[in-house]
Each structure stands twice: as C-alpha cells, then as structure tokens.
Amino acid sequence: xxxxxxxxxxxxxxxxxxxxxxxxxxxxxxxxxxxxxxxxxxxxxxxxxxxxxxxxxxxxxxxxxxxxxxxxxxxxxxxxxxxxxxxxxxxxxxxxxxxxxxxxxxxxxxxxxxxxxxxxxxxxxxxxxxxxxxxxxxxxxxxxxxxxxxxxxxxxxxxxxxxxxxxxxxxxxxxxxxxxxxxxxxxxxxxxxxxxxxxxxxxxxxxxxxxxxxxxxxxxxxxxxxxxxxxxxxxxxxxxxxxxxxxxxxxxxxxxxxxxxxxxxxxxxxxxxxxxxxxxxxxxxxxxxxxxxxxxxxxxxxxxxxxxxxxxxxxxxxxxxxxxxxxxxxxxxxxxxxxxxxxxxxxxxxxxxxxxxxxxxxxxxxxxxxxxxxxxxx
Numbered sequence: 001x002x003x004x005x006x007x008x009x010x011x012x013x014x015x016x017x018x019x020x021x022x023x024x025x026x027x028x029x030x031x032x033x034x035x036x037x038x039x040x041x042x043x044x045x046x047x048x049x050x051x052x053x054x055x056x057x058x059x060x061x062x063x064x065x066x067x068x069x070x071x072x073x074x075x076x077x078x079x080x081x082x083x084x085x086x087x088x089x090x091x092x093x094x095x096x097x098x099x100x101x102x103x104x105x106x107x108x109x110x111x112x113x114x115x116x117x118x119x120x121x122x123x124x125x126x127x128x129x130x131x132x133x134x135x136x137x138x139x140x141x142x143x144x145x146x147x148x149x150x151x152x153x154x155x156x157x158x159x160x161x162x163x164x165x166x167x168x169x170x171x172x173x174x175x176x177x178x179x180x181x182x183x184x185x186x187x188x189x190x191x192x193x194x195x196x197x198x199x200x201x202x203x204x205x206x207x208x209x210x211x212x213x214x215x216x217x218x219x220x221x222x223x224x225x226x227x228x229x230x231x232x233x234x235x236x237x238x239x240x241x242x243x244x245x246x247x248x249x250x251x252x253x254x255x256x257x258x259x260x261x262x263x264x265x266x267x268x269x270x271x272x273x274x275x276x277x278x279x280x281x282x283x284x285x286x287x288x289x290x291x292x293x294x295x296x297x298x299x300x301x302x303x304x305x306x307x308x309x310x311x312x313x314x315x316x317x318x319x320x321x322x323x324x325x326x327x328x329x330x331x332x333x334x335x336x337x338x339x340x341x342x343x344x345x346x347x348x349x350x351x352x353x354x355x356x357x358x359x360x361x362x363x364x365x366x367x368x369x370x371x372x373x374x375x376x377x378x
Contacts, residue, residue, distance in 0.1 A: 003029040006374050013370075016355050016363040022370075024350040027193040027342065033295035035373045040274050041066045043372075044232070045144070045151040045164050047276040047289055048072060050182040050303065051080060052148060053098070058115060061098035066292055070141065070152060071095050071104075075115035082143035082152050083117050088136040104138075113138050147177035165272075166231020172268065174260045175280050180305040183320065186328070188300040190335050192342035194275055194292040197300065199365060200334055201277040201288060202234060202269065205358040210337045214247060214330055224269075226360050232273045234361045239266040244281040247329075250322040253310040255282045271361070273368060283310070286327060296342060302331055 001008070003025040011020035026032050048063055048070065060073035062085055069085035071094070085093050092108035095101075103120060104113045112121040117138035125131050142153040144161035146169060151161055158164075190197065200206060204224040227235035238244065244267040246252050259282065267281040275290040289301040304327065310316060344350060355363050 001025060003032045004035060004374060009370050009374065011352070012363075012366060016360050017357065019355055019363055020352045021355065021362075022195075022366050023352055024345040024347075026369075027196060027345050028295055030295055032373065033193075033292070036292070036369070037066045039372045040369065041154075041292070042068075043153075043155045043158055044274050045153050045158070045161050046274070047272065047287070048082070048143075048150045048152050049185075049289070049301075050148050050305070051145055051150055052181050053185075054080070056100065058100045058102060059098075060095060060101065060104075060115075062093075062095050064291075065152075068154060069093050071138070072143065072150065072152075073104075073115055079116075080143060080145065080150065081115070081117065082141040082150075083138040084141060086139070087111055088119065088138065089122070094138075147172070148180065149177075164232045166229070166233070168229070168231050168233050168235075168270065168272070171227075171235075172263070172270075172278075172280055174258050174263045175256055175285065176258050176307070177280070177285060177305075179308055180285055181308055181311050182303050182305045183311060184304040184324065186302045186304075186331075188302070188331065188335055189293075190298045190300055190339060191296060192298060192335075192338040193296055193345075194290045194298040195366070195369065196338045196341050197288075197290060197298060197334065198271060198275055198277070199362045200338055202236060202271045202361040202365060203359045204236065204238075205356060206337060210333050211330060214326070214333065227268070234271050234273075234364050236269040236361065237262065237266060238269070243283045244279065245284050245286065245323050245326060247322070247326045250326070251319075252322060253283045253306065253313075253319060256307060271365065273365075283307075284323065288331075296346075300331070300335070302327060 008023055012022060046065060053061060054074045057074055057076045057078060060071060063070040071083045071085040073081055075081055085095060087094050087106040087108065089106065089109055089111050092106055094104045094106045110123045114120050117140055119133040119136045122133060144151050146161060146165060224236045224238045227237050229235055243252050267279065270278040272278060277288040279286045285305045287303040291299040293299055304323065
C-alpha cells in the first residue's frame, strides 16, 4: 500500500455521514508522518507556550519541535524573539531548558550571542580570512503573539498569524486571555500518534465511557455543539452553569467578570490547527500542546492558566489544587484511551470505520490534515 496515494482517502472526502475514517496507516506510517512534518509543521503556525513564561529581560526557554531545536527569549528591550537553537560555529545547541541570562554562550567552543541573536564574541577566529561577526548571528525564526500565546512559523512564505486565527480572537475576547498567567505546565509522553489525541479532544462521544466517573457527571454530551469557524481552527461550545474545569461538587474561583454574550453561558473547546487544544471556561483556561515525536509517540504539555486576580489570592494554592485534580485525572483518562487506540491500530487486521453525528469535527480535522499532506480535494 502507498499511504500517500490520494485515492486511498476518497472515502474520507465524502460528507461526514457517508465518509470512512482515515486508514490505520495514517497513524502508524513513517512516510505519512514525514509528509506531515514537511507540509504541516514546517509551514503552519505552531503554538510554543505563553509569553508570561518569560516575563523578564533575559528569560528564555527551549523547545525541540518536530526535530527543530528552538530558542525563545525576551531581549533587554522586552521584545520576544525566536531563534534556531544552533551555534553558527559548528552547530551545537547553545541553550537547554529554561532560565535567565545576559547572553548565550555556546558550551562547545564559547561563541557568545546577545539576547537579540547578534554574535558578540567568537574566540580564536582572528586568523579566519574575511570573518565578519555580523554575518554569523543566530538564525531568527518568525514569532508572533496573540493574547499572551506564542507562535512560531518555520516558513518565510506563510501568511501572518492574524489571518491564520481568523475570527477566533473575537470569539474569545471577553475572557481577557492576555490577563491570564500560566501557573503550571505538566508534561506527559504518550505512545500514540498526535492525531489520535487531537481527535479525542474534539469529540464528545467518548465522554460517557472514558470519563464516566469524572466529567460525565458535569454535563451531558448533547450540550456540545460545533461552532461556525472562520480561521484555521475548529471548535465545540458547551452550554452549562459553573466551571468545566472542576469535578462535580468542588468549589473554585469567581467567574471572569468581563465575559459577555455566548462566552458567559458555557465553555469553548477550540482545536487550533495543527495540534493545540484550548479549553476556555467561566473562571480559567487550559491548553493541550502536542509535540509529535514520531508516528507513534507524542509529547503532551498541559498548561493551566488563571486570571491574575485569582493567582494573587491568599488561598490560590488550596483552590487551584481542585482544578489540578480534575485536569490530571481526565488527562490520564484521555491518554489511556489514545494509547489503547494506537495499540489497536497496529493490528494487521485493523480496518477503517465510519463517523457518527457526534464526530463531525474529527472528520473536519482529518480532512484538514489530508488537504495539506496530499493536496486539497477538487
């Protein structure tokens, strides 16, 4: 089988109630994954965390994203910058993890770079003919922000982030996401394809089974409805009272007072292409950041964000623990479900299925992926 043969996906291209799911090979094939990296992750806007992770001049963190080492830093003027985390001398990574510094010194041969990426010092290069330090600064990467979120694009030709997001900022504007602070980032390494976790996040069909002892008690699945989206995202909206980020019976923080219109009546579940999910509810926001590590392995970063007014409360740690309990429990339930699905898809007898009316957005997501991997349908 040629997993990149467009005819293999003809049944996926049908209307959702007539369509078949992706073939199992789309979740297991090295060739399909390599094409995703080439045509999706190297060309689209990739979520890289929150600006409040690096609030001070000199703060930085590093990311390894689909094999690309990335360095994100705040320079002395407060400007956020992204660079290829690769020394211009002989390629060593110049930084690891996160921290604060006045300059970046390569640990291999000692070349030193400013927070703006300029080469400040290059030891033992005095005899190199025509060596010009201005030509050997760190390679910059495109970085743009929205509401405190950081995005990097590896393509110089890609359109800007504003057009990519479309009408999403308007939908979420009254939550004041830029006033939120990420208070915890928890990392999970999963034995599953990135698409499986994305699909799981954007359908409610699994709630009565996977989450039957946890969030199934919060809200019936038929309260979820797909949103009309004009941008590179899809979304569900659930109408309910209270916070979707707590287990039934737990008390949390006050609701965000600026919410208005539809935002004041429930929770948005947003899948921002290619691989980031946002849950925006009455009193907080959380994100699920997916970093593919191969066709059958994915790193999940769960970010917990609260308004600054909630974080400043004396009882913040006590109350926030109730949210963490909910997120840790349901995240593990979803991870277990996705890993079971991956194990089943490895079977040589695994075959394609059909979509239910609760999986409209799974069909939409899969077609978005195939449009980029193989080219849009006629």
